[in-house]
Amino acid sequence: MQLGNPAIVAFILRRIALSLVTLVLLSLMVFFGGQVLPGNVGRAILGPFADEASVQALNQSLGLDRPYIVQYWDWISNFVQGDMGMSYAFRSPVAPFVLDALANSCKLALVAFLIVVPLGILGGIVAALNVNRPIDRIISLGGLSVTVLPEFVTGIVLILIFSIWLDWLPVTATWPEGAGLGTQLYHLILPALPLFLVLFGYIARMARAGMVEALDSDYTRTAVLKGLSWPTVIRRHVLRNALLPTITVIATQTGYLIGGLVVVETLFRYQGIGSLIYTAARGKDFPMLEAGILTIGVVFALATLAADLAYTLLNPRIRLGAET
Amino acid sequence: PGPARAQGAGGVLRVAVDTPTGAIDPVKTPDVGGLVMLQQSGEFLCMDGQDLVLRPMLAESWKPNDKGDVWTFKLRKGVKFHNGKEMTADDVAASLNRLADPANGSNALSVFKGVLSKDAVRKVDDLTVEFHLDAPNANFPYLVSSDNYNAIILPADYAGDFEKNFVGTGPFKLEKYTPKVGASFVRNDDYWGDKALLDRVEFTFFADIQPQILALQGNQVDLINQLPVLAGAGLLNDPNVEIISIHSASHYQIHMRTDMDPFKDPRVRRAVALSLDRDKLVKGLLRGRAQPGNDSPFAPVYPSTDTSVEQRKQNIAEAKQLLEAAGIKSGTKVPLATQRFQEVPQYAQLVQNAAKEIGIEIELNVMDSGAYYGDAVFGKSTWLDSVMGITDYGHRGVPNVYLSAPLRSDGSWNAAHFKNKEYDTLAAGYVAALDLEAQKAAAGKIQKLLLEETPIIFGYFYDHLSAVRKGVAGVEPTAMSQTFLARASKK
Amino acid sequence: MSAIDTSTETDRSPLRELIAALGRSRTFLAGAAILLFWILCALFGRYFVPYDPLADDIINSLLPPSAEHWFGTDQLGRDVFSRVIVGSRDILTVAPLATVLATVLGTTLGLITGYFRGLVDDIISRIIEAFMAIPVVIVALLAIVALGPSTLTVITVIGLAFSPIIARTVRSAVLAERELDYVAAAKLRRENALYIMFGEILPNVLPPILVEATVRLGYAIFAVATLSFMGFGIQPPSPDWGLSVSTNYGMIGGGFWWTVLFDSLAIATLVVGVNLIADGVAGALDD
Amino acid sequence: MTDALAVERLSVAYRVGGRDRAVLRDVSFRVGRGEAYGLVGESGCGKSTVALTAVRYLPRAGRITAGRVTMDGEDVTALDRDQLLHLRAHTVSMVYQDPGKALNPTLRIGKQVAEIFMLAGASQTQAQERAAEILRRVRISDPKRVMERYAHQLSGGMQQRVAIAMALAKDPALLILDEPTTGLDATVEAEVLDLIVQLRREFGTSILFISHNLAVVAKMCDRVGVLYAGMLVEEGPTAELFNMPRHPYTVALLRCLPRAGERKDHNRLDTIPGTLPAPGAKITGCPFTDRCALADDRCRRELPPLIDLGGRFARCHYHERAASLPRQTPAEVRLPTAHPDAAPVLEINRLNKTFRSGDHALRAVADVSLAIGAGETLGLVGESGSGKTTFARLLLGLLPPDQGGVVRLDAKPLPPLLEARTEDQVKALQIVFQNPDSALNRAHSVRRIIGRALSRLGGLSGDALRTRLLDLIQSVRLSERHLTVKPRQLSGGLKQRVAIARAFAGEPRLVVCDEPTSALDVSVQAAILNLLADLQAERQVSYIFISHDLGVVRYLSDKIAVLYLGRIMELGSSERVFDGPHHPYTEALLSAVPRLEADQPSRIRLVGEIPSASNPPSGCVFHTRCPRKLGAICEEKEPPFVEEEAGHSLRCHIPLAELVKLQGKPL
Ligand SMILES: Nc1ncnc2c1ncn2[C@@H]1O[C@H](COP(=O)(O)OP(=O)(O)OP(=O)(O)O)[C@@H](O)[C@H]1O
């Protein structure tokens, strides 16, 4: 009764229901929270020096003279039917913007992940195997410290080194139109590096903690006392147990990687969902803002769900429950 | 053009511009990124060059009636829109009437207010249009020139979908436009004038100036359309980069609420103005790429400016005296609100330090531009309601707008809340004055009055800078931040 | 009759033991030294720096490092060295206060959700989850506008943004605590929920809160710097590091690296220092 | 022939807080071929450290400071990496406490077992077959199915069998068992011990058996060593050592245990004052001096050597006088003034509790009815999961019971939930929890813990509170200096006293004691049991005493209820229930208890596992394991709970008379 386990199905359904509640709350927060932004939509579009009459004419044509509740209802009922609405600023459907940005964000996140996950885990393992030795201190403390260095600090230093002084990597993350995979990757390395730094310490730390715990466990002792060699013990007995919690952590970071990169995207001029939202918020482009943030909300929800699922599926204790 | 064509013909020019903030629509677009897009494929009746003298573009000639309230424009023959249709007076009338109609959410409405009303543009024949103004206006052609970046001539049946095809009459036509990412244009071989030299122009949008600079240095673009001098300081001495610098009337206005303490008393306002060392500002902050202001909108670039009016200089002693006379104690606190835009925050800090010298403690509140402007109407806008503020004003070919909206008693941007009958009369007189001498005379009076009253400090007028990589020639920026590329070429 | 048992361990209080352990931790001491350095700079820096960090000298702007200006001058000709030294002031006020706010809020939330579980937990968790999906910068943007740009706003934003994370840590600690028998024992004395949460459980979840708070302090510095970088909150002419980097970072390409490098390094050292402390505290509590 | 294991003058220290703390001091002993050697001692005396040193698996902080360990003549401490692997793979195996943790949670059992054979060079399929084979040898009836499972899907007993199977798989010369049954139910423990005995016979393996339970060691081992503060204080053949101990410590340890038939109203248990020296403590003379009534200056000055007493050793200057060690605790008891005909304090009528999660319903307490008189102790026994704690929590109002049951306190109905009870009702029922670490708030001082209870339950404040507080701590034999400390600074026994003081703060009518001593060493246990008995005599308080140590229950209880799957199977006076005739389940429980006495009755084995309470068997819930099952009736019809004789009720289809007959002779 593995994957079809009704308990797991029920768990997933419940999680999805809860996530939907969260998303509705999120849309409400954003819509009504967004109303405090200064100026009005028409003003944001036409700029400070436009005539007030023009601003009002524009607002009216956008339907913004109606009560907020009506606007919200209108928007959400369309949204539920799959229509993300029209951007106020761009006067065209929001969906392509959001999808493009999402695709871009995913690419960047993927590149960052591809670098950071193996290295982070490896770092954690190496640190755990050398607990309290210098190499461990370096990895743990170094990792933790770079984790907390603001991306703009690391980003600037990296740009200085790799783009300006060494001239190895392009400054901007956006590749020329129609570029191949290689070129895209080439452009994404530099912006992925600050993300690598942000996440490395985090993942390494989790992996280290998991490893230390697993290494310290009775089952590891059992395995060692069987006469297995250390590498075998680690490969077969320690790693899987040690990395379970790390998997959860990694998955929950997807949310940050996809939605939280306003700074990196600004710095590297990258059209991700973070900067999409940021400009939408500044421009009072509500349909865009809502769609963007809800997209992040969905990504968050999916990521945590995936994390929980992965944890469940990899952990027989939860997957199979107790029998007897 | 011949030799240029011979050596540098063809090629692709890559331009960095600020990301347009919204859909590209000549009727509505307000921002630099957007107006550069408009002006690549669209054209105006006349072109305001770097010398602020109008040149014919889609109009071949223009003249006013005696009173100056009806202007007749003769249009160029044989101009074709990119969709193949021929441009006629119908198109011109429709384009400008559209902008003057309050129902259209037009961004040019504030320019035409009190000048040109809806349906006041009339076709005389296929190549002649008449503008019937609300009041005499000697400088009216500037309002339908490239100076009014919304005044693009579009087909009469324009449906608000410019972004789809960018149909205009210009030397380039649209190849591809991707919102928030960039655009490319190719040479229009049906162009009425000299054909463009470049094969293509690629625009890349940037959210910020810093990445543009890095991109220029990294040879990922050839041209930065608009370069704030402070941010671009590094480029000024870069041997691979050439700076194109144009004097302009762009400036930052420091307004002081004439109806609120401590600025009710003109002596206090003058004292603050006297605390500034304008030469140092120009030399240091602007690296010489500016001209000192004399606390009126009459920038040195305007031919009508009365240069005999004495330039205000720093005078701390006098400023302190004035304050004392006005009963302002040392250590008086004044909030100064402003926007985060180019070097405004730096300017604000220098003003703060200068004011400190005469005993006024300025508390800065630098905010996002959106927040600063707010609703941009009195009562709902930090800009218009603050005791003291610094606001960016872009270049205009004639000072008319500067003279009215921020300074006239009924001006809609009168952040200083300056109400002065005498000024209002003088300003109206200036606008109506038909010849340069009369304008100069009116300007002199205004300049003196404003020096006395000083509702607004005009510290300096900064140059418009563009940066190009060495080897790029023929780029023609305007002080409005437009960039004409018809004559551009790249080695 | 004779004494039956005697107390075994040394009679040292856990707090004293913690302090002793911290005193032994080289990590902690190194971190504390760095932090102390910056605190001293914040408090007294302006008395010993060579120049007034706010005084402009616009003609001498953007000078490279020299004997006169060790770290060069910035756009307005201000002495970068003086600014960097004094620049720790705002961040060292805002970040700790934000951390305190986050800790107080998060602890309260964590106690409530962990102790009551059920519906209360579900509702609060949903709201928190929704809130967490909004990027901090957007929250900041809204808050700055709603509350006006000020350091108080930055404190509020970061405090709010971090509180769910602390709440999560506290909640999971509370979930374990509430199953312990002393909670049942308190109920058997008819204690109310408020007392049980704050009087009984809270003292026991303080160690993880302490660790989390020090870690958060590192992130708060990150966040304050980032918000300054994005232009929220801390106002010029403050020599704040994030603000300086933000106004100058466009100039690195022009070769004016000194206008950002030293501020960046200052942020980096402070962050590293705080993390050394956090690590030291965690280690000391582990022993 | 070399010994299987020889520990020679071994000293080990742990590095804590930058200091080396000696934990083993000059320990020497040998385990001969085929011999079973037992190592006993209180918690923390270094037993596990010996085991870990032998397999070279000391924690990072641990270090051998002197001596050596040889196994099969090979010096373990001097092996290089390959030799060590070889040693572990072929010579020595280890099984330890908590089998649930000793197995890898994410690997199937089969893989974990087969791995050992593959290490020895077997192919995948061979290894699988041999794994099934070895599992069968540890009496796992369906090895193929078990091999498909994960550790958490097995019961504790099964897990330990798997662990033992893995240990035996390589047919080691030496098997180290470090408390292999601690934490298992008595019935399961008995099963595992039986298995070890049988396997030992089959494999002829030498065994180092570590336990704190004297009775278990007595049952399992040929020779025994007693460890105290990291020193071997006595060693000898099992029977001799337990019958005629020659070291005061051994003597005292044995006196702490309630002997069969001993009861609180006959005799107080003896205790050992003081505590074990802390690890690393500086010991000049005999380590036991501080707690020894025989000790004199010589003992304090001079460490006694391990004196050879002819095949046995004792580390005592006065070994010949050891047996005459004076009692540390007066033996006389204050007899409780019994109120045989007084109205019961607490009456419980058809109490039920069902836990529901989703569509699962687990009936943890089923139809429990009983009554407890003033000053009376009801002992509650039953295997783990039988519902003892749940029952206690129901009474206290910490859990809502199912509809329908009635609980009366002093003949007045008691609201089921705590929140609805009056202050007096709350005060009347209190509890002492099993684990004082969990029951005492570790952030609060003892003063605060007890003081708060006094102010909330006793309604006291100011001077009155202070006076009462001093009274109370005196009555639990704590002193004023204990008030300022936090629980972590107290030993387990002291902590439990604090918990008891707290429970008595509001003058309760009835105190539930949920395994109050199972986390404690025997010496401490004895003191706590004495204390409970004294308090009861003083205050006429009633107890519900929960434990799975039947000896302890018997010592303290007037009445006993035997619980199985939430149902009372037998209820009666202490003598009746223990002496028989008993319910077959009680009978099995009793026979599973390892005893020090030689006259061990033959074991009644329970076959199969405890069924899940969420899916109880039909008919008599015990029929699946009952050795005296009658037939179909047991499977079909739930036997009624019948009072077979005055004050003795059973839930069994077998008539009492028949049980008397059956139990007269061994099965
Ligand atoms: N890794 C360690 N670091 C420091 N001290 C330790 C370590 N492991 C054990 N000790 C200490 O060494 C002493 C002996 O521990 P050990 O586990 O050998 O005792 P034990 O007799 O097995 O006790 P128990 O019956 O509780 O299992 C104890 O006081 C313990 O606190």
Ligand SMILES: Nc1ncnc2c1ncn2[C@@H]1O[C@H](COP(=O)(O)OP(=O)(O)OP(=O)(O)O)[C@@H](O)[C@H]1O
């Ligand atoms: N809160 C709960 N939710 C669901 N099931 C529970 C809960 N508490 C106890 N149970 C179940 O009820 C049954 C009885 O548990 P209880 O703790 O009362 O047993 P016990 O006799 O005290 O066992 P032990 O000797 O191990 O302490 C067990 O099967 C247990 O799993």
Ligand SMILES: [Mg+2]
């Ligand atoms: Mg042990």
Ligand SMILES: [Mg+2]
């Ligand atoms: Mg229990």
